[in-house]
Amino acid sequence: MTISRPDGQRSPTLEEVAEWAGVSRSTVSRVINGVSTVDPELRELVQRAIDATGYVPNLAARSLVTRRTDSVALVVSEPDDRTEQAEPFLNRIFTDPFLGRITAGALEVLRPEGIHLVIMPAESPAHHHVLRYLRQGHVDGVLLISSSDEDPLPQQLCDLGIPAVLSARPGKPLPMSYVDVEQQVGAKLAAEHLLAIGRHHLATISGPLDMPSSQDRLAGFRAALAVHGHAYVPSAAGNFTRASGEQAARELFAAHPEIDGLFVANDLMAEGALQALRDLGRRVPEDVAVVGFDNSIAALQCRPQLTTIHQPLEEMAAEMARLLLARIGKADPKPRSVIFHPRLVKRESA
Amino acid sequence: MTISRPDGQRSPTLEEVAEWAGVSRSTVSRVINGVSTVDPELRELVQRAIDATGYVPNLAARSLVTRRTDSVALVVSEPDDRTEQAEPFLNRIFTDPFLGRITAGALEVLRPEGIHLVIMPAESPAHHHVLRYLRQGHVDGVLLISSSDEDPLPQQLCDLGIPAVLSARPGKPLPMSYVDVEQQVGAKLAAEHLLAIGRHHLATISGPLDMPSSQDRLAGFRAALAVHGHAYVPSAAGNFTRASGEQAARELFAAHPEIDGLFVANDLMAEGALQALRDLGRRVPEDVAVVGFDNSIAALQCRPQLTTIHQPLEEMAAEMARLLLARIGKADPKPRSVIFHPRLVKRESA
DNA sequence: GGTATTCCAGGGAGCGCTCTCTCCAAGGTC
DNA sequence: GACCTTGGAGAGAGCGCTCCCTGGAATACC
Secondary structure, eight states, rough: OOOOTSSSOOOHHHHHHHHHEEEEEEEHHHHHTTSSSSSSHHHHHHHHHHHHHHHHOOOHHHHHHHHOEEEEEEEEEGGGGGGSSSHHHHHHHTTTTHHHHHHHHHHHGHHHHOOOOEEEEOOGGHHHHHHHHHHHSSSSEEEEEEEEOOOOOOHHHEEEOOOOSSSSSHHHHHHHHOEEEEEEHHHHHHHHHHTTTTTOOOEEEEEESSSSSEEEEHHHHHHHHHHOOOOOOOEEOOSHHHHHHHHHHHHHHHHOOOOOOOEESSSSHHHHHHHHHHHOOTTTTTTTTEEEEOOOOOHHSSOOOOOOOOHHHHHHHHHHHHHHHHHSSSSOOOOOEEOOEEEOOSSSSO | OOOOOOTOOOOOOOOHHHHTTTTTTHHHHHEEEESSSOOOOHHHHHHHHHHHHHHHHHHHHHHHHHHHOOEEEEEEEEOGGSSSSOOOOHHHHSHHHHHHHHHHHHHHHGGGGGGGEEEEOGGGGGGGHHHHHTTTTTTSSSEEEEOOOOSSSSHHHHHOOOOEEEEEOOOSSSOOOEEEEHHHHHHHHHHHHHHTTOSSSSEEEEEETHHHHHHHHHHHHHHHHHHHTOOOEEEEEEEEEESHHHHHHHHHHHHTTTTOOEEESSHHHHHHHHHHHHHTTOTTTTTTTEEEEEEEHHHHHHOOOOOOEEEEEEHHHHOOOHHHHHHHHHOOOOOEEEOOOOOOEESSOO
């Protein structure tokens, strides 16, 4: 802290507060930390001293001894191979409603516990920066949003013994807790809905295929259709951005103009697909029915409004925070997984 | 730090590295901090010891004595009165391309300096949380994105002597550095362009009117039109979200169907306005010309693509970071302001 | 060759806090 | 009244680091 206060002096220390109140350092410390064995009268006195001096505990000193910082990091990671895309990483993550919902959910749990959340983007070239930050002990643990099964970060955190919780099933088995949603079930809901409304030429726009969740949604969609006799399902991969959805839809309809039902692996890409369909002169849902995934704000903002698969991201993030807190508490609880259920939200597009 | 390493032991200390290398604590410290007065041979030896032990400096211990943390916060603040809006704060900030660009620009400057950036949302009920975080000395300074002239945070940071730089001219005069863009000039560019392409019935959708930048854009637009004899300019205020832009456009066109030129205070709202115009059956730009503001990714993603006022957000954020670093370096440099120039980017919508 | 000067490694203090241990006083027991 | 228990305050050590000061070896100077 470089708080050069206006009056030029540093912020007061425990010792100074103690002197002001005429008690010992220990007593002040006890009051600050809410230890009950303090005479109520003294407690009151010390509280006045704290207010009078404007005392704030020095975090560095405290965490030097407690080995806690009372803050956790939300790290949004991105592997090498996707870093050089048209739309820069930071633009993508700070434009996708995903992150906001995750943050909100995590804060819901962390704030009442007095734990701070710091958000750190970690695109690949900066991985070591972030890793250094984490190793230095700025935070007690990390909520890791990782978007590829090639991402080395989960493994690294594991090796370093830094408590962490993942936002999805890890690509490789790892002794870490994670939350997830039944991706395949979500895709199945979409498939069955499209069939139920009488569509026969189905296709899908998937997310990046190095993401387990993308793979699952694609596989789930295909499997559900196979059950109904559809052996072949055209697909194109996007990267979860609106532009990539638009592009994928164009490709798909160029190759398969007969498509009348489309499952898109997130709402943002679905919005892009809607754009493409408009340009192609296809009406939604009359000519083509579209189902998205996420039930994000984007689903409500496009025309027609998106029928989509709801994913309880806020609750999932809250659960991640809870799992992390548990992990930080005791050294080595068994890694736990918590799986959430998706559901279909019917709107106008299908 | 609660790093309970897999093998159950804590991470090594300076002392242990010193012992490994057979030198003193001081020497290791010197090597770590790149002090030049170390025998190259010893330096080499110490480096091997560091690698072998996997040593990472303990941040708490270090910053206890240096009073630096080598990290700064990017705080996105929001005043009371706007917290209870349809779209939650976190959704809004993590959906607007604004934040991504700011982050990218700041990191550009901070990363090479080895300074970490932590992002903290600070909607009003959590202000004290964030303030506590900052006061505890987690960071050396703050880049403050504040969106209202009622926001108490700048003043508070100032009082606490926490180094900070603002992202726009503060609502009230304050001895803090800030960057800004010539908002009025930007609005004037929009106004003149709309006139130049032959529009006569101009209107504008502004941002929240408690933001100095919104006020400036509105005032600038009106002033520029006044010069050309337009005494009255219909306007409606949004809150910089797509939905609010759509809503504002509806209101505006319901009251003033003759409008043929529209200046919207950011691209996101302009996208919403485009949506509304499409619903109303107005062609853009034939019936209504639309000019946005920001030149964000959103301007490229809508149909027709937006003519907009470019704001060099990345450079502005980079400059903020530079100003902050300067402020952290020495106690009390004179607060500086750096003003950037907007420019018109012509696309399809006007 | 003796002294002054530089160079560079080591030792010690101390940053501000927590936490354990000690100690004192008050109350309870027989 | 002597003893033990208990509640609650203070003293001390030490977390891991940096930074200043000291001192010895190497070099330079007269």
